[in-house]
Amino acid sequence: MRQKSLIQSRLKKYVTLLLITLISLGNGLSAQAASRIKDLVSIEGIRDNQLVGYGLVVGLNGTGDSLRNAPFTEQSIVAMLERLGVNTRGAEMKAENVAAVMVTASLSPFARPGNRLDINVSSIGDADNLRGGTLIVTPLKGADGEVYAVAQGSIQVSGFSAGGDAGSITQGVPTAGRIPNGGIVEKEVNYSMLTKKELHLSLRTPDFTTSRRIANVINKEMGTKTAMALDPSTVLIIKPEAYNNTMVDLVTDLEQLYVQPDRKAKVVVDERSGIIVIGNEVRVSEVAIAQGNLTIRVNETPQVSQPNPLGQGETAVVPRTEVDIEDDAGKKFALLKPGVNLQDLVDGLNALGIGPRDMIAILQALKVSGALHAEIEVM
Known part of the structure; x- marks a missing residue:
């Protein structure tokens, strides 16, 4: 009797360990399928700001703008030299080592004066190459016309161009380049989170279900009604009265929470490259599919007909045409059962032995027939 009780005790212990293991595996799979709130939303008001400027690149090895075709470059050179105390008005210029460029950068949120920015430089004249320029x-x-940064430095160009009188070769884009850390922030964008009592989270992919799930997860974590889904793309966060930390601390705590995002059933196709992306939510009603190809090949192999050495006549080219027709009449129907998942759909289409481009046509035909319950987006 004692031995039986011992066996039951051990069996109960093993069952408990097994249940704990299964629950842990389930939680691990759930965590892997979910995403952090940080990766699903952005905070309204915290964003990059685009900067733009017009400048000159000097030091080019004869690959700059031709002043005759780019008069703005000459005007810019004259204006720059006048600011430096050099008067060149009325003089004829033939500089070939200067190019007019547009300079762009992205000012990150909370960038402070003195921070560095990466700079993009692109030619707007007829310069051939910006390699070696400064x-x-x-x-x-x-966008408000205020100066937020200043750029200067040597340009790094990944493309190149070379050639001679008979031909040339170009790889990449030699008329555009980058200046890593070539910009210095001079003015910051005023934005403070310390005094805020509420924030708006903007979903990167708007969806009613996802926004409500985010609000529910936040409320469950905080133990009070802190979040509310306003629409498919916005979740309102109100700082609880009992929360003694700053809004920065609140955002830090909430953005690490995991949420299972929802999405529409969608099929994305690119007919140029033959790329097909099918979402896991795509479903198909019961339908039979058949696909066949009719291939016609026409080969021209002209022959030369010559007269006999002692006869009269002329040498002539005689056309000869060969026509070959292939009809895949042996193709069979592929049956897709109703409510199939992504794997069944792919297996059913692969059973036809077709390529990506024909599969795109089949997916579009399924949509027209009403059997494909998904949105098709053509890139």
């Missing part, structure tokens, strides 16, 4: 001090302005 960008002169260029103010970068925002």
Whole structure:
């Protein structure tokens, strides 16, 4: 009797360990399928700001703008030299080592004066190559017309161009380049989170279900009604009265929570490259599919007909045409059962032995017939 009780005790212990293991595996799979709130949303008001400026690149090896075809380059050179105390008005210029460029950068949120920015430089004239050039001090302005950064430095160009009198070769884009850390922030965008009592989370992919799930997870974590889904793309966060930390701390705590995002059933196709992306939510009603190819090949193999050495006549080219027709009449129907998942759909289409481009046509035909319950987006 004692031995039986011992066996039951051990069996109960093993069952408990097995249940704990299964629950842990289930939680691990759930965590892997879910995503952090940080990766699903952005905070309204915290964003990059685009900067743009006009400048000159000097030091080119004869690959700059031709001043005759780019008069703005000559005007810019004259204006720059006048600011430096050199008067060149009325003089004829033949500089070939200067190019007019547009300078762009992205000012990250909370960037402070003195921070560095990566700079993009692109030619707007007829310069052939910016390799080896140096960008002169260029103010970068925002959409409000204010100067937020200044750019200067040597340009790094990944493309190149070479050639001679008979031909040339170009790889990449030699008329555009980058200046890593070539910009210095001069003015910051004023935005403070310390005094805020509420924030708006903007979903990167708007969806009613996802926004409500985010609000529910946040409320469960905080133990009070802290979040509310306003629409498919916005979740309102209100700082609880009992929360003694700052809004930065609140955002840090919430953005690490995991949420299972929802999405529409969608099929994305690119007919040019033959790429097909099918979402896991795509479903198909019961339908039979058949696909066949009719291939016609026409080969021209002209022959030369010559007369006999002692006869009369002329040498002539006689056309000869060969026509070959292939009809895949042996193709069979593939039956897709109703409510199949992604794997069944792919297996059913692969059973026809077709390529990606024919599969795109079949998916579009399924949509027209009403059997494909998904949205098709053509890139």
